Amino acid sequence: MTVTARERLLDAAVEAFAEKGFTATTTRDIASRAGMSPAAVYVHHDSKESLLFTVSRAGHLAALEVIEEAAASEAEPTARLQAMVREFSAWHATNSRVGRIVQYEFAALTDEHRAEIAEVRRAIEARMQDALRDGVAAGVMDVGDLPGTARALLSLSIDLLRWFSPTGAQSPQDIAALHADLAVRMTRVH
Known part of the structure; x- marks a missing residue:
């Protein structure tokens, strides 16, 4: 499979943003990592922020897809919640470099791009709230604050980006x- 110039550029942006952060990364640095001239960056993207948005959008859409597939894989509410939290955490750990960028560089996006990403984030939260609502309706979950609990459960996965190391002791x-076990313990009827 041949890697396109655009793919090399996005991979280089992920490396640079993950290593240095958005603000400290220059388009020259991204171009150098991709084996391109600085001018070549602008053939594919009109700005460094446009590169960040492309990475962020792809990462958020992938995370939404993981949540939706996990939700569709289980009918029983507790099993569905476990699958959603398990797969969302596994995605963040496996894709920790991209995850750190999409979660922690959100403020660097333009207002328009932040609004688009926020829409995907709301969709992810809505899927988690749906799973919790179904568990409450089935009498297997006790959740007083659906939005707050959904955010807390999603935060388990997102927060691992601060400390997870692919070379660490935990896979x-x-x-x-x-995280899937904790989600069940946090929400089950006592």
Whole structure:
């Protein structure tokens, strides 16, 4: 499979943003990592922020797809919640470099791009709220604050980006299993 110039550029942007952060990364740095001239960056993107938006949008849409597929994989509410939290955590651990960028560089996006990303974030939260609502309706979950609990459960996955290391003692699957178990413990009827 041949990697296109656009793909090389996006991969280089991910590397640079993950290593240096958005603000400290220059288009020259991205171009150098991609083996291109600085002018070549502007053939594909009109700005460094446009590159960030492309990375952020792709990452958020991938995370939404993970949530939706996990939700569709289980009918029983507790199993669905476990699958959603497990897969969302596994995705963040496996894609921790992209995850850090999409979560922590949100403020660097333009207002228009932030609004588009915020829409995807709301969709992810809505899917989690739906799962919790179904669990409450089935009598297997006790959740007094659906939006707050949905955000807390999603935060388990998002927060692992601060400390997870791909070379650490815990695998993405270990962390994902722990988070899925915690989600059930946090929401079950006592």
